[in-house]
Amino acid sequence: MTPLPSAPEQGVPTVALVATTAEVLAHPELDERLLAPWERRRLAGIRVPGRRDDVVAARLLLRLCASRVTGLPPDAVEPAQRCPGCGRDGHGRPYLPDHPELGVSYSHADGLAAAAVGPGPVGIDVEPLTRRPGPLAVLRRMLPEDEVDAACAGPDPGPALLRLWVRREALFKAGFEAGSGAGPDAGRDDARLTAWTDHRRAAVVALAGADAVLAPLLSSGPAPPSGR
Ligand SMILES: [Zn+2]
Incomplete structure (x- = not known):
């Protein structure tokens, strides 16, 4: 797991992390139990175990990025999602309700996860x-x-x-x-x-x-x- 901190030009650095799913799941600061109940309910619908692990890893990595930026422990980070299409919660664009000034993004693919948190809009x-x-x-x-x-x-x-x-x-x-x-x-x-x-x-x-x-x-x- 490699931290990718940017220069703290705005006072708050943008932190991006890229890792294999296995690296995230083995990370000492991270555990699937950090996920919120609504996130775990969504995981239940994923039938392919590897894909489920990738989703878990990306959501945990997002918490780690937010932790590095805010100074909060990962279990105090509470991301939410809202869909720009239908306006409903629980899917769509992630954000941090307690830190509206921070942009949040995550990504997962076969065995890989990435996340970024920083001032203003971010996408990874x-x-x-x-x-x-x-x-x-x-x-x-x-x-x-x-x-x-x-x-x-x-x-x-x-x-x-x-x-x-x-x-x-x-x-x-x-x-x-x-x-x-x-x-x-x-x-x-x-x-x-x-x-x-x-x-x-x-x-x-x-x-x-x-x-x-x-x-x-x-x-x-x-x-x-x-x-x-
Ligand atoms: Zn929607």
Whole structure:
């Protein structure tokens, strides 16, 4: 488990964490019993054990991030979720009712979890390095077409398209329009966005946040400005 603290430019740092599900479940500060009753009720509906573990890990990691930012112990962090679509609680965008000034995001994929908490909107997405998003016709509708074309023209389209995908997901979760995915400040002038590869965990990660200072946060070396 590698902490990815950003520079404390705003006084409150943005903390992002990326880990394997196994790392989270073995973490001494974390335990499934930290989850709220409403979260555990939702877990009961997940039939695939591995997927259930991934969801648990991501929700626990969110608590750890919030703990690092607020100074509260993880069991004092009480996240909630509200759906921007239907307005109901218990699913949709996560937030911290006691800390409305903080943005909250989490992500899970096969055996991987990621979370980020910081001032203002944040969005994080993690995918296995081996995942290949597709099909192309769908990607062309959801991603900037020129970037899809550029990725396809490169020597290794699969990883390039995956990186575009996680960047779009991170921006979307932070509440920004997908817009142009090009450059480190894609989508909106105040939306900082970076993507990197965590080679040890075979993961591709993207983090978006208006106030996040992302340069020093990378556990697996500096973030490439674009491409792989
Ligand atoms: Zn809904």
